[in-house]
Amino acid sequence: MPQTVRGVVALSKGEPVVTTNIVIPDPGPGEAVVDISACGVCHTDLHYREGGINDEFPFLLGHEAAGVVESVGEGVTDVAPGDFVVLNWRAVCGSCRACLRGRPWYCFNTHNAKQKMTLEDGTELSPALGIGAFADKTLVAAGQCTKVDPTASPAAVGLLGCGVMAGLGAAINTGNVQRGDSVAVIGCGGVGSAAIAGARLANAAKIIAIDLDDRKLEWAKGMGATHTINPSTDGDVVEAIQALTDGNGADVVIDAVGRPETWKQAFYGRDLAGTVVLVGVPTPDMQLELPLIDVFGRGGSLKSSWYGDCLPSRDFPMLVDLYQQGRLDLDAFVTETIGIDDVEAAFDKMHAGDVLRSVVTL
Incomplete structure (x- = not known):
C-alpha cells in the first residue's frame, strides 16, 4: 500500500x-x-x-x-x-x-x-x-x-x-591526474575540496588550492592541498600558479567555480599541453571570448566534467572501500x-x- x-x-x-x-x-x-x-x-x-x-x-x-x-x-x-x-x-x-x-x-x-x-x-x-x-x-x-x-x-x-563524486571524478576520471602531476583547483567549496582529495588520492606531487576565502583554503589543506593562493592577497592567479610550478603552469587545472574569468585563469594557468577541467556549473547567460590562436598554440585538452564522468556501479563501491580503509x-x-x-x-x-x-x- x-x-x-x-x-x-x-x-x-x-x-x-x-x-x-x-x-x-x-x-x-x-x-x-x-x-x-x-x-x-x-x-x-x-x-x-x-x-x-x-x-x-x-x-x-x-x-x-x-x-x-x-x-x-x-x-x-x-x-x-x-x-x-x-x-x-x-x-x-x-x-x-x-x-x-x-x-x-x-x-x-x-x-x-x-x-x-x-x-x-x-x-x-x-x-x-x-x-x-x-x-x-x-x-x-x-x-x-x-x-x-x-x-x-x-x-x-x-x-x-553528487558533489563529492563530481569533484573526485573531475580529478581522477576527467582530468586523469597521474602520479607526480601538479594540479591547481580554483574554488574550494565542496566540489573543489573533493577535487583536491581526488588529486591526493591519485598521488599528485603538488596540489594548489585557490579561493578568496581563507576558511576554505584551510579546509583545502586538510584535504591534501600542498599550496594555497588567495587572489585578494597573493595577486594574479595565473602568475601565482606559474610561480609555484617553475614558471610552467600546472599539468591539470580544475575550475570548480564555472565563470568565464575563472575558466580563463584555468586555461592560462596550465602548462603547455596541460588539461583544463570545467566542473563548476555556469549559468546560461555566461559567454566566453578567447583568441583562437591561444587555443591552437597551447595544445592540451579542454574538458567538461559532468558528475565526475562517474559510473556509480564502478566508482561508488571502490571509493567506499577506500573510505573504509582510511585512505579517503x-x-x-x-x-x-x-x-x-x-x-x-x-x-x-x-x-x-x-x-x-x-x-x-x-
Whole structure:
C-alpha cells in the first residue's frame, strides 16, 4: 500500500521550503523504495528552490543520499530489500549509443522512477535529480541504487551521490591526474575540496588550492592541498600558479567555480599541453571570448566534467572501500548533521560559505 512520510518540499520559486506529508507509492517494475538514512544539502537543491533548474514545482528536494532498500518492484535483481545503497542520478540504460560503445558514464537515457510521488492532495512532486531524498523514504529507479559496504557511515558515503563524486571524478576520471602531476583547483567549496582529495588520492606531487576565502583554503589543506593562493592577497592567479610550478603552469587545472574569468585563469594557468577541467556549473547567460590562436598554440585538452564522468556501479563501491580503509576521508566533508526541519537554515549556511556540507540524518 502507498505510504505517507515526511518530506522537504519547495512549493514555489524563492519561497522557504516546508516539511510536509508526502505519499510514496509501492514500487512498480524496475523501481525501489528506499528508507533514507542521510542526505547532504547540496547547492543544486537551492537551485531547484530558486527556479534555476526548471519551473516544475513543487519539488521534493534532496539527492546526496544513502539508505536501505525497503522494497523492490517486478524485475529488479541488482538490489534487494535490506541492501545498504548510495543513490545516484545516473541509472544507465545499457542500450543508448554511449552505453553500446562501452562508455556508460556518458549515457544519454538515464532512468528515473516512472511513478510519481505526491502531496496528500494528489499534487505530483518533481524529485530533485530524479531522487527526492529529504524524506523518510523515496521512490527511485532500481538502477539509481548502488550497493556498498553496509558498515560505512551513511552521512559520509551518501555525499558520493553528487558533489563529492563530481569533484573526485573531475580529478581522477576527467582530468586523469597521474602520479607526480601538479594540479591547481580554483574554488574550494565542496566540489573543489573533493577535487583536491581526488588529486591526493591519485598521488599528485603538488596540489594548489585557490579561493578568496581563507576558511576554505584551510579546509583545502586538510584535504591534501600542498599550496594555497588567495587572489585578494597573493595577486594574479595565473602568475601565482606559474610561480609555484617553475614558471610552467600546472599539468591539470580544475575550475570548480564555472565563470568565464575563472575558466580563463584555468586555461592560462596550465602548462603547455596541460588539461583544463570545467566542473563548476555556469549559468546560461555566461559567454566566453578567447583568441583562437591561444587555443591552437597551447595544445592540451579542454574538458567538461559532468558528475565526475562517474559510473556509480564502478566508482561508488571502490571509493567506499577506500573510505573504509582510511585512505579517503569522506567524514571531513560533513561539517554538521541536522534534522529534516533544518534544511532552510542549512541553505543559509551554505550560501554564506560556513559549511562544506550539512547532512540531514533520519
